Amino acid sequence: MAQHLKSSKSTFLNVLRHSLAFGSPSHASRHLRQKLPHGGPPSIKKVSPNPLTRLCNTMVDTLSSSHEDTNSQVMDFPGGKVSFTPEIHFISESNEERVPCYRVLDDNGQQLPNSQFVPVSKEIAVKMYSDMVTLQMMDNIFYEAQRQGRLSFYATAYGEEAINIASAAALSPDDVIFPQYREPGVLLWRGFTLQEFANQCFGNKSDYGKGRQMPVHYGSNKLNYFTVSATIATQLPNAVGAAYSLKMDGKDACAVTFFGDGGSSEGDFHAAMNFAAVMEAPVLFICRNNGWAISTPTSDQFRSDGVVVKGRAYGIRSIRVDGNDALAMYSAVHEAREMAIREHRPILIEALTYRVGHHSTSDDSTRYRSADEIEWWNKARNPLSRFRTWVESNGWWSDEAESDLRSRIKKEMLEAIRVAEKTEKPNLNHMFSDVYDVPPLNLREQELLVRQAIKSHPQDYPSDVPL
Amino acid sequence: MASLLGRFCRKLVVPGSAHGSRMTSTTACGSETVKSLNLYSAINQALHIALETDPRSYVFGEDVGFGGVFRCTTGLAERFGKNRVFNTPLCEQGIVGFGIGLAAMGNRAVVEIQFADYIYPAFDQIVNEAAKFRYRSGNQFNCGGLTIRAPYGAVGHGGHYHSQSPEAFFCHVPGIKVVIPRSPREAKGLLLSSIRDPNPVVFFEPKWLYRQAVEEVPEHDYMIPLSQAEVIREGSDITLVGWGAQLTVMEQACLDAEKEGISCELIDLKTLLPWDKETVEASVKKTGRLLISHEAPITGGFGAEISATILERCFLKLEAPVSRVCGLDTPFPLVFEPFYMPTKNKASSSSSLSSPSKNTHFLIHGFSRLL
Numbered sequence: 117m118a119q120h121l122k123s124s125k126s127t128f129l130n131v132l133r134h135s136l137a138f139g140s141p142s143h144a145s146r147h148l149r150q151k152l153p154h155g156g157p158p159s160i161k162k163v164s165p166n167p168l169t170r171l172c173n174t175m176v177d178t179l180s181s182s183h184e185d186t187n188s189q190v191m192d193f194p195g196g197k198v199s200f201t202p203e204i205h206f207i208s209e210s211n212e213e214r215v216p217c218y219r220v221l222d223d224n225g226q227q228l229p230n231s232q233f234v235p236v237s238k239e240i241a242v243k244m245y246s247d248m249v250t251l252q253m254m255d256n257i258f259y260e261a262q263r264q265g266r267l268s269f270y271a272t273a274y275g276e277e278a279i280n281i282a283s284a285a286a287l288s289p290d291d292v293i294f295p296q297y298r299e300p301g302v303l304l305w306r307g308f309t310l311q312e313f314a315n316q317c318f319g320n321k322s323d324y325g326k327g328r329q330m331p332v333h334y335g336s337n338k339l340n341y342f343t344v345s346a347t348i349a350t351q352l353p354n355a356v357g358a359a360y361s362l363k364m365d366g367k368d369a370c371a372v373t374f375f376g377d378g379g380s381s382e383g384d385f386h387a388a389m390n391f392a393a394v395m396e397a398p399v400l401f402i403c404r405n406n407g408w409a410i411s412t413p414t415s416d417q418f419r420s421d422g423v424v425v426k427g428r429a430y431g432i433r434s435i436r437v438d439g440n441d442a443l444a445m446y447s448a449v450h451e452a453r454e455m456a457i458r459e460h461r462p463i464l465i466e467a468l469t470y471r472v473g474h475h476s477t478s479d480d481s482t483r484y485r486s487a488d489e490i491e492w493w494n495k496a497r498n499p500l501s502r503f504r505t506w507v508e509s510n511g512w513w514s515d516e517a518e519s520d521l522r523s524r525i526k527k528e529m530l531e532a533i534r535v536a537e538k539t540e541k542p543n544l545n546h547m548f549s550d551v552y553d554v555p556p557l558n559l560r561e562q563e564l565l566v567r568q569a570i571k572s573h574p575q576d577y578p579s580d581v582p583l
Numbered sequence: 584m585a586s587l588l589g590r591f592c593r594k595l596v597v598p599g600s601a602h603g604s605r606m607t608s609t610t611a612c613g614s615e616t617v618k619s620l621n622l623y624s625a626i627n628q629a630l631h632i633a634l635e636t637d638p639r640s641y642v643f644g645e646d647v648g649f650g651g652v653f654r655c656t657t658g659l660a661e662r663f664g665k666n667r668v669f670n671t672p673l674c675e676q677g678i679v680g681f682g683i684g685l686a687a688m689g690n691r692a693v694v695e696i697q698f699a700d701y702i703y704p705a706f707d708q709i710v711n712e713a714a715k716f717r718y719r720s721g722n723q724f725n726c727g728g729l730t731i732r733a734p735y736g737a738v739g740h741g742g743h744y745h746s747q748s749p750e751a752f753f754c755h756v757p758g759i760k761v762v763i764p765r766s767p768r769e770a771k772g773l774l775l776s777s778i779r780d781p782n783p784v785v786f787f788e789p790k791w792l793y794r795q796a797v798e799e800v801p802e803h804d805y806m807i808p809l810s811q812a813e814v815i816r817e818g819s820d821i822t823l824v825g826w827g828a829q830l831t832v833m834e835q836a837c838l839d840a841e842k843e844g845i846s847c848e849l850i851d852l853k854t855l856l857p858w859d860k861e862t863v864e865a866s867v868k869k870t871g872r873l874l875i876s877h878e879a880p881i882t883g884g885f886g887a888e889i890s891a892t893i894l895e896r897c898f899l900k901l902e903a904p905v906s907r908v909c910g911l912d913t914p915f916p917l918v919f920e921p922f923y924m925p926t927k928n929k930a931s932s933s934s935s936l937s938s939p940s941k942n943t944h945f946l947i948h949g950f951s952r953l954l
Contacts, residue, residue: 292688326721335720342687343720347711353677354712357684357692364666365639371684383704387677394672395681550722551757553781556810556857 214421217468218448219438223497225505233447236285238512243305244285244442245507248277248500249518250525251301254310255473257529258317258331262477266537267317269331273298275440275472278499279404281305282445283372283467287453290369292362293341294355296348297332298404299374306339310528314536321582326550327542349379352388352401356462359392359399363460370398370456372449378409380423389430392462400452401432401464404439406471411484427464439467440499443506470497541581544570617799622792625767625800626655626732629774630693632804634663637691640728640778642668644678644695652697653734653793679705679731683713686728686783693778699735699787700747713783714758727781732774734790735763736828736878737924741790742917748827748879748910753785754856754888760784760809761856763826767798772807773853780809789828796831812859814866818848821872824863824889826852829876829925836930855885863889864896871902876925881909 190197220231236244255272262270273280280301287293293302300313312324316334319327325335325343335343345351355373362369379385380403392399403423407414420426427434433455437448445467452463470493474481481490507513544566548559555563570577620628634640642659648670650657660668671678675696682692696702702709709731717725737746753761762777762784764770770788777784815830816837825833830851837847848866852858867873873893875886886907893905908925916923 294684324721324723325719328721329719333719335723337720337723342724343716345711345715345719347707350680350708350712353680353708354684354687356677357681357686358688359684360681361685361688361690365688383676384680384708387672387674387680390672390674391677391681550718552760552857553717553725553727557860558857 209419210421210425215424215436217436217438218444219441220443220447221441221502221506223502225502225509227443227506227509233443234286234450236443236446238510240285241507241510242512244281244446245500245503245513246521247281247301247305248442248503249521250310251277251280251304252500253522253525254300254304254313254529257526257533258313259473259477261317261533262331266533267331267477269477270317271297271332271476272473273301275470275493275499276404276406277301278442278445278503279402279439279467279469282442283402283449286446286449287372288369289340290367291340291453292355292358292369292371294351294358294371294373295341295344296351296375296379296404297344297346298376300332300334302374303334303336303339303341306336306341308334308336308339308341310525310532311535312336314529314532315539318533318536318539319541320536320539321542322536322539323542326546328546349375349382349384349388351375352379352382352384353391355399355401356388356392356395356397359397359456359462360395363396363398368457370400370453372400372402372453374402374404376409377403377405377407377414377417377423378412379403380426381417386430389426389432389462389464393431396460397462398456398460399462400449400456401462402449403464403466404469405466406439406469408471408475408481408485410475410479411481413485422466422468424464424466432462432464434464434466436466436468439469440497440502442499442503469499541578543582615801615803617801619797620767620800621794622764622767622770622788622796623653623655623794625771625798626774626788627657627659628800628802629771629778630656630659631662633691633693633775633778634659634667636804639689640667640691640693641685642693642695643671643682644732645671645673645697647671647695651695653790655732655788655793656695675701675704676708679708679729680712682729682731683708683716683726683783686726687716687724689728691728691730691778693730693732696731696733698745698747698790699733699749700744702731702733702749705731706752709753709759709783709785710756714756716758716783718758725781726783729783730774730778730780730786731784732786732788734793735787736789736791737915737920738790739920740917741915743914746915746920748787748877750787750826750855750877751879751883751885754858754885756856758783759856760854761787762809762854763787763789764853765789765827765830765851766792766796768800769807769851769853771800772805773809775804776806776809779806784809787827791828792831807853810854810857810859812853812862813851814848814862815851816847816849818846818870820846820870821874822848822850822863822866822870823874823876823930824850824852825876826855827878829878832925832927833876833930836927839927839931852889858889860892860896863893867893867897868900871900872906873897873901874906874908874930876908876930878910878925880912881907882912884909 190199220228220233222228251273255274258267258270259272261267276298280299284302284305289306295302315322316325317331325333333344335341352373352375355371359371362371389401405423409417424434424436435448438444448465452465455461456463472490472494504513545563548555548563551559570583630642634642642656646652647656647668648660656668678694682694685692696705713726713729735748750761750763753759760780760782762773764773774786777786823833823837833849837849840847848870850863850866875889877884877886886909890905890907908930910925911923913923
């Protein structure tokens with residue numbers, strides 16, 4: 117909007133100048149004077165007896181930009197005014213210094229001097245830490261279950277517990293989440309139970325997804341968490357549309373979408389960022405830059421200074437955060453959310469972290485990185501221990517609380533798995549429902565055919581799917 | 584049911600117009616006010632009604648604000664405001680992805696892709712997001728409010744990138760619907776049905792007919808049901824199935840064949856996914872012969888699906904192999920367009936060459952050079 121006003125002002129200015137016979141060359145014929153030194157007499161101020169002329173003079177003075185000297189001219193192109201320069205100068209591909217990373221706690225969990233952060237209450241801090249522990253333990257136990265052959269697949273979030281939990285803690289339950297697949301902690305924070313997680317992983321009849329997808333493809337409309345799809349970054353433009361809806365409905369809420377360093381290379385990332393800026397959508401883009409896209413390190417992913425610098429390319433405010441610092445994550449997301457909703461704008465948050473675990477149970481990451489590197493990140497830069505130190509320093513946690521929590525979670529998890537495992541699978545008719553709102557004729561016919569086939573050859577079909 | 588209704592529908596040929604007015608089971612007869620409209624005006628009317636009747640509905644895409652390159656969105660931004668009717672950046676995957684997000688929040692998003700030829704960047708969003716949104720979530724979520732409109736088909740001078748008919752790609756995606764209207768009156772009713780259908784719909788508009796087709800279109804809010812084919816011309820010797828602009832061509836072929844004494848039954852499929860097999864099956868069981876025609880290239884075209892299904896269902900009733908008269912297996916050419924297109928000569932060539940008796944296999948040989 118503002119751009120249009122600026123260019124119409126300049127046009128108006130030039131028209132005024134013409135009509136008052138001021139000496140500046142017209143906008144239209146400037147291109148003819150390229151080879152000549154800047155021509156035309158300086159603008160002449162005359163005090164005219166004619167009141168209309170005096171009015172016009174005043175308006176010209178008011179509208180005049182201040183850059184009409186010999187060395188830099190200002191010209192309008194569609195899109196607004198831009199200064200000229202006679203020097204041939206390419207903007208460097210990168211800044212001298214990398215964008216600094218916001219953190220509150222040092223590696224040992226000590227609060228840094230002069231650190232700015234949004235304070236958290238004891239209740240929130242304890243829940244944050246407990247949920248980080250719960251997430252880690254849930255991952256441990258599900259991962260083991262897969263190794264034992266009880267689950268077909270699993271993906272852990274090791275090393276990214278602070279991103280998961282702290283971001284969720286800084287949001288409101290009305291903020292809608294469009295996850296990638298390494299953010300189950302957001303669901304956990306909002307109240308998804310270990311049993312509910314287990315049901316989805318085992319694909320039993322209590323799975324809200326009705327057994328249709330692989331493990332870790334969670335979704336909950338009750339908790340405003342859109343169902344995971346394995347395709348990378350496809351959720352990003354969806355989040356922008358959802359954010360626009362929230363804005364139009366006047367909700368005090370934003371959309372939040374997660375993706376990895378790899379996801380930022382996808383076309384959908386660029387599409388979504390551009391749309392978010394143009395549509396002025398209240399959406400948070402949270403990039404978990406964990407250094408790896410399966411076996412692809414970030415050096416093979418992009419040549420920019422990470423993901424944070426891409427925000428400016430789209431006109432989006434951005435911040436780089438220490439993703440392993442729960443307080444910094446909390447503060448960054450908290451502030452970003454406020455800006456997004458209040459100012460109707462997208463915000464990009466690049467959370468630097470490290471993927472401690474393998475990409476999934478189908479991956480052995482020691483094949484492309486050293487076990488030492490993994491171990492170092494797990495020990496020296498562990499988000500749980502850093503935050504625990506800080507929570508304990510406030511007198512809000514103890515060894516006893518820790519062991520109580522851990523034994524409780526372990527029991528709950530094992531029970532959840534036991535129950536999920538023996539709960540029957542969803543009924544066969546759920547293969548055909550929900551493709552459309554109502555099954556069309558072709559699906560009704562196909563169901564009959566499948567059922568006939570099962571009747572004639574029951575031994576060829578799994579017996580744990582009720583008919 | 585659909586086939587029964589089809590029998591009672593009569594096509595009235597109005598001279599000078601591409602398709603006559605007709606009465607369908609879903610429109611009121613007699614007292615409705617109608618207006619002579621072309622295709623883009625009919626679509627425009629449908630969009631006005633859609634936005635009027637649902638305050639949480641949106642229309643957007645490239646150049647939609649000023650009325651669109653085909654004038655389909657004229658007047659919408661002025662009437663409903665730039666928050667509901669707006670231009671988007673030039674990015675089909677963004678347009679559809681954004682639309683899915685809007686629809687996922689319970690809105691109706693009527694998205695425009697400027698030419699069907701440019702829909703492919705959005706194919707991932709359509710296949711992996713829109714089509715599976717409800718199913719993968721166990722019905723916790725859906726994006727049924729999404730409708731994607733795109734002009735498709737030959738326009739006389741469009742060449743590779745302004746003439747494509749990509750419907751076959753989308754008919755292979757469980758979870759979406761594919762709808763193609765043949766005329767202004769049909770377009771308005773089908774578009775309103777598509778917009779209000781609780782499933783994501785891809786709606787291809789025959790651009791050739793945007794100005795060329797003029798028809799009496801009722802002014803009120805009406806819907807034509809999806810997944811119901813219509814017998815628009817009754818006959819007894821051969822069944823012809825098509826959709827969109829191709830029906831005009833086929834109609835001419837039917838008239839020509841009639842002069843030779845061949846009685847043609849012409850069916851407009853309207854919805855390609857899920858498609859009304861019953862109406863086509865009933866017709867072929869009556870006539871014993873089927874000819875399918877579409878502009879899209881013959882190999883892997885949707886005609887193959889119809890052919891295979893009808894063979895399965897009507898094999899013993901068929902008196903000749905199912906025939907397909909389609910575009911060729913080349914990119915859509917410019918100078919060679921008249922040779923590429925499945926014109927009425929190709930459709931009726933063999934029927935006029937052979938004996939008019941319906942006992943001869945008059946469909947077999949004429950099309951072998953096309954297959």
